[in-house]
Amino acid sequence: MKGKLLLATGVAVGYVLGSRSGRQGYDELKEHAKDFWDNPSVQEQVAHAKDLAREQAPFVQEQLTAAARKAMQRATSS
Template sequence: MRGKLLFVAGAAVGFVLGARAGRERYDQLKEAATRAWQSPAVQKQVHAVEDFVAEKAGEFPDTVYITVKRAIVRANQRRREARAPYPPSPAAEAAIRQAERPGDTSS
């Protein structure tokens, strides 16, 4: 409860101070943020991140496929173990080992 009261009080103080600063100060802050975003140093980093994401996007589907396959195999294993009190069959153990291999895209 105390945290909520402090938050509301802080919001009220911020509102009052912001209202006193007015539209002129808002425009100044917006202008400064726009200049910072458009600076060559920031744009250089933005382009570097865009290039990195574009390069790695091709690897994404394989990663998702492998991760989902592992999750399904593990979920099926847990379901079978919960249903039957005996250990998994050798075929199930082999499927689990194969799904856990990094870079596995077979099946």
């Protein structure tokens, strides 16, 4: 899924940058992107990703704090 999204993004950027149809092509692409973003299944996945990020935030914070302490100890002991 991630690879497909990355490919689609690359194709879209390439189209916009290489398009000779000017503003019309850009406006069509923008409308398609808006339709995609407004799709209920896409918004469901966005909400799921937000919930997951909120759920994992305390764990990530703990890991970053531990890594920072470890780095600080290594820096001061050298």
